[in-house]
Amino acid sequence: MKIATWNVNSLKVRLPHLLDWMAATQPDVVCLQETKTEDKNFPLAELQQAGYHVVFSGQKTYNGVAILAKSELSDVQMGIPNFDDEQRRVIAATVDGLRIVCVYIPNGQSLDSDKYQYKLRWLEALTHWLRDEMSRHPKLALLGDYNIAPDDRDLYDPEGWAGNILVSEPERAAFYRLEGLGLKDSFRLFEQPEKSYSWWDYRMMAFRRNMGLRIDHILLSVPLVAGCTSCTIDRAPRKLERPSDHTPVIAELS
Numbered sequence: 548m549k550i551a552t553w554n555v556n557s558l559k560v561r562l563p564h565l566l567d568w569m570a571a572t573q574p575d576v577v578c579l580q581e582t583k584t585e586d587k588n589f590p591l592a593e594l595q596q597a598g599y600h601v602v603f604s605g606q607k608t609y610n611g612v613a614i615l616a617k618s619e620l621s622d623v624q625m626g627i628p629n630f631d632d633e634q635r636r637v638i639a640a641t642v643d644g645l646r647i648v649c650v651y652i653p654n655g656q657s658l659d660s661d662k663y664q665y666k667l668r669w670l671e672a673l674t675h676w677l678r679d680e681m682s683r684h685p686k687l688a689l690l691g692d693y694n695i696a697p698d699d700r701d702l703y704d705p706e707g708w709a710g711n712i713l714v715s716e717p718e719r720a721a722f723y724r725l726e727g728l729g730l731k732d733s734f735r736l737f738e739q740p741e742k743s744y745s746w747w748d749y750r751m752m753a754f755r756r757n758m759g760l761r762i763d764h765i766l767l768s769v770p771l772v773a774g775c776t777s778c779t780i781d782r783a784p785r786k787l788e789r790p791s792d793h794t795p796v797i798a799e800l801s
Contacts, residue, residue: 548643548800550576552690552763554651554793558582558611561791562590564784566597572781574797575617576642578649578690582611604635611635612649616642630672637673639680646684648677650691655712663712670721678728681768689730689766692793697722697732701761703742713762730766733778733798745780746793754785765798774801
């Protein structure tokens, strides 16, 4: 099974890219973030015509998540239970016995911002919920835009980024607490090329200069780790005209 995550940064703009990429790559499951699309405008017909079952939770202009799967989706959960949040950032479903959790973790804006405190509260709520979710679903994959670079290897300029959002100690500690639930970073299960990133700013020719961050992740529960045969970052979509600032991350499970 091939599972993938991609922050498309507007599904309306990036739908042709997504359809072409799925036709070429043939993922079994795709988690999308920042669809930025109200549910009434979601391109359901186009994605179904491409051969995918779809569940989605969206809102105008901001956020929005979706799961696309070749097999039927069941036991759908939207949002974090018992966490009051109007932002559409979480959707989960079961596919062929695998629990898929798609997340768009808040950015945080700046360390002195209320949005940063919201991010930390959000991560705490996610961790509490996932602990229960994993007890019910031992085979669980947590895919999405985490807005956290967990290690200095995951950013092009560790010294320049020190003390900023996405790399702060509380954020990284929250990432490690997710791993403490029994989740493993699938990308780090394998030897990887140095300077491997999944996001590049649109400015300063950042992609051309590979000034990026690895903030899109696929974490796998222990029962899935042994069957994970690869995890890769597909840079090709970032080279297209009008691309998302993120590019897909793909894990293969036997």
